[in-house]
Amino acid sequence: MNQLHSQISNYLTYCQYQKMLNDKTLKAYRIDLSQFENSFVDEPEPLSKDCICKYIQRLHVKYKPKSVKRKIACIRAFINYLYFDEQITSNPISKIHLDFREPLVLPKALPLSTIQKLLRAAYQSAKQQQTQCQYYVSLRNIAVLELLFATGLRVSELCSIRPSEIDLKNGFVKVQGKGSRERIIFISNPDTLTALRTYQKAYSQKISESGWFFVNRLGGRLSEQSVRGMIKSDAELAKITQRVTPHMLRHSFATLMLEDDVDIRYIQSILGHSSITTTQIYTHVSLSKQKNIMRKKHPRNRITL
Template sequence: MTLKTLVRKYLENCKEQNNLNQKTIKAYKIDLEQFIFFMKDIDAFYKKDEIVRYIQHLNSLNFKVKTIKRKIASVKAFFSYLEYEEIIERNPFYKIKLKIKEPLILPKTISLKDIEKLFEYIYLEKSNYNETSYKHKEIVRDIAVLEVLIGTGMRISELCNIKKENMAYTNNEIKIYGKGAKERIIPIYNKDTIAALQIYETVFYKEICNSDYFFVNKRKKRLSSQSVRNMIKKYCKKINIDKNITPHMFRHTFATMLLDDDVDIRSIQMLLGHSSIITTQIYTHVRSNKKSQIMKNKNPRRMIIVNKG
């Protein structure tokens, strides 16, 4: 069988046997068609040397590292299928050592000055509207959302999917479901955050009662991630913060501020719901001047007094 035929059978298997979604299959198809084009005049496409040549070809293109890794993974999965079906004796990737290092991309945080500016504005804005107006209700909700984002470090998807029965902030906890539907309990003790949630629940009582979710819009539907992004952008524009502040930056800021306050990395991992400590360790790179401050102000040598006669 030709390489093109084998790829077609593999994609059919992905759809029928592995039950992969259309988006994944489409990505596989694009990656494998590129592999077919590269190997169009080569019969021994399953040989190690040809695979290495293809990887070198990908590295020569202007792809991002993540894209290259995905394209290689697609081809590797294809060869695993060929080996399983006994079309080839051995997957050539067994003999190939891949070392593709992704550049370190530091998480973007929000300055304390900008956070204070944002909160001062929105709290003041609330007092400018009549309590019976929807605009007042909307700002009450926006305050509660921002308080939860900066006070818990949860993902925006986690916030928008909080069920009303999982909001037990009066018992100082919120139950959320993170990546992979992993349950996580977030303790919540800050009085401003709790007060913002209590006011929001009172004002939106009817809407919440008619929804499965805690954070809702005026149509009594679940508040969307995009709505929160637009809300943050709107307020930043009004107070002349020209940075593109996103909901996820609140999460990064939460973690970085904890680290700056000498909270250990394992505790931060637990609060953020990271499955691996490696993911959390990225925050140790954000405040590079922290080490300088420690060595300047807390170096153990300062405690040693030597009489040099």
């Protein structure tokens, strides 16, 4: 058991310093591999094919398919590392059939009218604040909402923006995405740029001191959870009954762009998807666009009897 623990520890060090994985990914790997290790406390050969098969069966009982898929991917990467590093003489996971269907879960997107209500509520809230502190918080919340919808950023990407990575003069933000993939997204809407510049001016000192573009009231990095809470509050102010999350703004951005005939490969690039397969889920979402096309463009409309 001590050997497996040591192997996992070495692998996580390799992921951190050689693969340069981000903290969030490392945390997930650490949790997944710790669960894997703890399930074999009394097992003399935890890396045998039989043990791994039994563990995967337990995962299917306990977790949803998406979580199972992620955990298996982590274990596979770990065992492949051990094999290629010659710490084990055979690769047991390569002999296990792991093809299972993950149910297609369509992303939830907001209609444009709902996003308009959300933004209006945030701007209205700023006008009604009684103190400078409250007003500045409202300015930050507006900037967060505007940037999320303007770019389709993941909330983790937004909270990780450094001051040097956003250029409001030329209108673009440099994003460090999943797998340390860097991409540039342009910001062209005048209202969005105005909101970001107003926020930047109000928070200039805190931004400079903290090293983060979006900061909390204590001058530290704005957390993902704070953004979720802020959006929830703005949705309540706007009297939006459905649950609204930062990721729904990302989905809405992609869906509305697709419905406006933007090429899916451009959307893939903006969202930072490594595979077009991930982006293609949005083709299932745009049912209203499909209905409109069928109504207006179908060739049967040109046939008269």
